[in-house]
Amino acid sequence: MTRTLPRSFSLACLVSLALLALPAVATAPLKPAKAAPEPVFNRLHDYQEISEMLHGYAAAFPEWVSLESIGKSGEGRDIWVVTLTNPKTGDALSKPGIYIDGNTHANEVQGGESTIYTLDFLLKNYGTLERVTELVDRLTFYFLPMVNPDGRHRWFHQPATANFPRTVVVPIDDDRDGLADEDGYDNLDGDGETTPEESNAFDDLLTLGRQQVEWKEVDHPQYGKIEVGGNRHDVGRVPEGWMLNEEVHRNSLFVLHHAYHLPRLSFGEPVVR
Amino acid sequence: MDRDLWRVHLPVLNDRGIPSVTACARENKIHRMDLATVAGAKVIACGIVNDPWLDQVDLQEHRPQRLEVGGVGGYDTEILFFLIEGKGEITVSYDSLKGGKIATTFKLEEMAP
Known part of the structure; x- marks a missing residue:
């Protein structure tokens, strides 16, 4: 005689049996071996700051977080990858992985901030939030906050103009003098350095409007007194610093929902039978 | 079914929304399928139960010791079928690239109806 499984059988077992899939481990909040970085997401961080943060996480949670450089950028900067998993529930390579990166486009620097925020959120809420604990126990997270470290560095430390690189930075002989990258498009006097005046003059030439804006205080209806100004850097859909926290939190939860x-x-x- | 010959139906459940192998991965052969293996007994035949009410099984043609499963859908169940020769305890392992590895051990003995 044959026997068939009732269709409702699987649904009835879903909740109770799914919990048995993971080995039972004690879930207490993680205690850092040394002080963990305390990033503040009301401003953006440049390549150097994020690199230091990543080293800080790896030093604070040496069993959970590993840091490695998967290569060098064109200008010699390390491309850092952080791996996060619970070592007590298995080796990193034995678990399904989720890969999170940011800042592929040079001018979309908030992607790197979102990636760091996600790492920070998982580490500091493990053992406290049920979903975070389950994710870190079950999966291996790979974070690559700066896919384009040279682009990030330039975004922070050079004026934003129409010639700001959006792609990976590669040496280009833009003025056809036989030398590559010895000066930028807007280095008008050819001395190798671009001053704000030169940048503004170049923007005026292209009728793009001035990128250098005077700092001034604004009374915002929601955020109160805020300061607006500096290099506009508005080409890459980057939020103002005082809006960053909301954006990175939203991006982070979007990624974690998929995880x-x-x-x-x-x-x-x-x-x- | 006969002396030391057992028919096993084993459900694999996925209680999350993303399937363990997506249709895109299946159609374009992006990565290997999920694999189910049995340790502790000899597998004569295996397959996927496509209709438990009509007792219809899609049998795998070759290599019964390694059942290839085209994934478990989101919030869904696949029922694995094994025709097994042996006695005592067996361990069934399920290895999915996206869903991780799970295993279960049970005895080959007549179950209560």
Whole structure:
């Protein structure tokens, strides 16, 4: 005689049996071996600051976080990757992985901030938030906050103009003098350095409007007294510093929602005949 | 079914929204399928139960010791079928690139109806 499984069988088992898939581990908040970085997301961080943060996380949580450079950029900067998983639930390579990166486009620097925020959020809420604990136990997270470190460095430390690189920075002989990258498009006097005046003059030439804006205080209806000004850097859809926290939190939860819905498998009751 | 010959139905559950192998990965052969293996007994035949009410099984043609599963859908279940020769305890392992690795051990003995 044959026996068939009732269709409702699987649904009835879902909640109870799925929880058995993971080995039981004590879940207490992580205690850093040394002081963990305390990033503040009301401003953007440049390549150097983020690199120091990543080293700080790896030193504070040496068993959980590993840091490696997967290569060098064109200008010799390390491309850092952070791996996060719970070592007690298995080796990193034995678990499903989720890869999170940011700042592929040179001028979209807030992607790197979102990536760092996600790493920080997971580490500091493990053992406190149920979903975070489950994710870190079940998955391996790979973070690559700065896919384009040279572009990030230039975004922070050079004026934003129409010639600001959006792609990976490669040496270009833009003025056809036989030398590559010895001066930028807007280095008008050819001395190798671009001053704000030169940048503004170049922007005027292209009728793009001035990128250098005087700092001034503004009374914002929601955020109160805020300062607006500096290099506009508005080409890459980057939020103002005082809006950054909301954006990185939203981006982070969007990514974690996908991580949460990665398949979680378990066996139901076998039927042997 | 006969002396030391057992028919096993084993459900694999996915209680999250993303399937363990996406249709895109299946159609374009992006990565390997999920694999189910049995340790502790000899597998004569295996497959996927496509209709438990009509007792219809899609049998795998070759290599019964390694059942290739085209993934478990989001919030869904696949029922694995094994025709097994042996006695005592067996361990079934399920290895999914996206869903991780799970295993279960049970006895080959007549179950209560």
